[in-house]
Structure formats: structure tokens, C-alpha cells
Amino acid sequence: MDLHLRDKVAIIGGASQGIGFGVARTLAEEGVKVVITARREAALTAAAERIRKQTGAQVLSIPSDVRKAEDCERVVESTLKAFGRIDILVNNDGAPPLGKIEDFDDVAWQKAIEQNMFSVIRMVRKVVPHMRAGGYGRIINVTSVSTRQPLVGLGLSVATWAGVLAYAKTLSLELGSAGITVNTICPGRVDTGRLEVVVRKRAEQEGHDPDKMMREILDEVPVGRLGTPDDVAGMVALLVSPRGSFITGTAIQVDGGLLRGVY
Numbered sequence: 001m002d003l004h005l006r007d008k009v010a011i012i013g014g015a016s017q018g019i020g021f022g023v024a025r026t027l028a029e030e031g032v033k034v035v036i037t038a039r040r041e042a043a044l045t046a047a048a049e050r051i052r053k054q055t056g057a058q059v060l061s062i063p064s065d066v067r068k069a070e071d072c073e074r075v076v077e078s079t080l081k082a083f084g085r086i087d088i089l090v091n092n093d094g095a096p097p098l099g100k101i102e103d104f105d106d107v108a109w110q111k112a113i114e115q116n117m118f119s120v121i122r123m124v125r126k127v128v129p130h131m132r133a134g135g136y137g138r139i140i141n142v143t144s145v146s147t148r149q150p151l152v153g154l155g156l157s158v159a160t161w162a163g164v165l166a167y168a169k170t171l172s173l174e175l176g177s178a179g180i181t182v183n184t185i186c187p188g189r190v191d192t193g194r195l196e197v198v199v200r201k202r203a204e205q206e207g208h209d210p211d212k213m214m215r216e217i218l219d220e221v222p223v224g225r226l227g228t229p230d231d232v233a234g235m236v237a238l239l240v241s242p243r244g245s246f247i248t249g250t251a252i253q254v255d256g257g258l259l260r261g262v263y
């Protein structure tokens with residue numbers, strides 16, 4: 001199936017590894033010009049080189065911190081300078097620290113809001129005028145299945161991403177007539193560096209064996225395996241393509257059936 005993505009321009013956050021990298025490489029395979037961001041320059045440069053080698057696509061890497069307004073602005077300006085347009089924005093990055101809700105002070109909450117919500121708000125505000133001008137736009141937010149089925153220790157993420165879900169739904173109503181769709185992906189357990197960190201931290205906090213916890217996590221997934229970044233990337237590719245033009249305002253789990261709920 002041709003997704004008709006050739007020569008579209010995409011900004012993909014947190015793309016030096018994990019889910020963001022998988023999304024960037026998949027879009028590059030489809031002929032998209034990709035702009036990838038993350039904080040650590042060496043890892044980001046290496047990721048860009050891997051994508052170029054594997055796909056032959058044009059890749060621009062911009063070291064930046066999604067929590068800083070000036071960095072968000074620079075990413076958008078540099079993308080326009082390099083490619084002249086922006087069609088696709090994938091908001092994806094790390095997440096706030098783990099811990100019990102009662103232990104976090106105002107500073108921790110403010111940082112979490114900055115990372116999970118303000119990053120999305122700022123990037124969207126910057127790119128939408130250019131999407132409007134091009135008559136085409138696709139905005140994807142990567143959150144987590146834990147926004148639907150909260151987990152102990154992930155309160156900062158779950159609560160702030162709940163705001164992103166409501167924001168994205170409202171935005172989809174406001175942008176639909178401009179040819180811009182807005183969707184949220186809720187991954188389940190995806191085999192990345194972050195999953196390892198989260199499991200080890202939870203095991204430590206709850207006094208469990210991390211390897212046993214990992215096996216239990218695997219047992220919970222009906223399809224019997226962890227997800228891969230490419231599992232998430234396939235869904236993103238469809239949503240950001242012209243074939244996804246009738247899908248907006250949704251929050252879609254990519255979780256191997258993990259979510260225990262009817263809706």
C-alpha cells in the first residue's frame with residue numbers, strides 16, 4: 001500500500017532511540033524528509049546517520065530540549081530553513097520521574113507539566129500556521145496506555161498526559177476543517193531503554209526482583225510479547241499519511257491487547 005508520504009516533512013521528537021527513532025526511520029523509508037530531535041548530540045547524530053544509511057532519506061538532526069521554549073522555536077525555524085515546509089509533527093520524548101504522587105512537590109509537578117504538556121502546546125502553536133499554509137497537517141502525540149489504565153508510580157505522567165488527551169481532542173475539533181488531524185498514540189509495553197528503566201525503578205520501589213517483574217509484565221500482554229518501536233511506527237505512518245485523513249481526535253492503543261477495558 002502506497003501511503004503517499006513521499007517528500008512530506010516531519011519533525012519527530014525524542015528520536016535518537018526507542019519509539020521516536022522507530023517512527024523516524026519508518027517515515028524515512030516512506031520517503032519523508034525527517035527532522036529528529038533529542039538532547040544528547042552524539043546519540044542524535046549517530047541516529048541520523050543510521051537512518052540516512054538505511055533509507056537514503058534526507059535527515060536533519062537538531063539537538064534540543066523539548067522543555068525549553070527557545071529550543072522548540074529553533075527546531076521549527078531550522079526545519080523551515082532546511083525544507084521550507086512542515087507537514088507532520090510527532091510529539092514524543094522522555095517522561096517525568098517515577099514515584100508516588102504524595103511525594104512530589106510543586107517544582108516536580110511544574111517540571112512534569114513543562115515536559116509533557118507545554119512541549120506539545122509550544123510545538124503545536126509554532127507548526128500549525130505552516131500546516132495551514134500548506135493545507136495539510138498531521139499532529140501525533142505519544143503518551144501511554146497508562147493514561148487509560150493508570151499504574152502506581154507513574155502519576156506525574158498519567159495526570160499530565162490526561163491533559164494532553166483533552167487538549168488534542170479539542171484541537172482536532174478546531175483544526176479539522178484546515179486539513180489538519182490530531183491523534184494520540186497510547187503505547188503499551190514497548191521494548192526500549194525506557195521500559196528497562198521503568199521496570200527496574202518500580203521493582204526497587206516495591207521491593208521486587210526486576211527480572212521477575214519483567215516476566216510478569218510480559219505475561220500480561222495477550223499477544224505474548226513486548227511491542228517494538230516499529231509496531232508503534234506502523235500506526236503513526238498510517239495516521240500521518242493522506243490515507244489517515246478521516247481519522248482525527250482519537251487516542252489509539254498500540255499495546256498487544258494489554259488494556260483491560262471495553263472502551
Ligand SMILES: NC(=O)c1ccc[n+]([C@@H]2O[C@H](COP(=O)([O-])OP(=O)(O)OC[C@H]3O[C@@H](n4cnc5c(N)ncnc54)[C@H](OP(=O)(O)O)[C@@H]3O)[C@@H](O)[C@H]2O)c1
Pocket residue numbers: 013014015016017018019020037038039040041043064065066067092093094095115142143144145186187188189190191192193194195
Ligand atoms: N517504552 C515503553 O514501554 C513506553 C510505554 C508507554 C509510553 N511510552 C512513552 O513513549 C515515549 C518514548 O519512550 P521510549 O521508550 O522510546 O523512551 P527512550 O527509549 O528512553 O527514548 C526517549 C527519547 O526521548 C529523548 N528525550 C528525553 N527527554 C527529552 C527532552 N527533555 N527533550 C528532548 N528529547 C528528550 C531521549 O534522548 P535524550 O535523552 O538525549 O534527550 C530519547 O531520544 C516516552 O514519553 C514514554 O514515556 C513508552
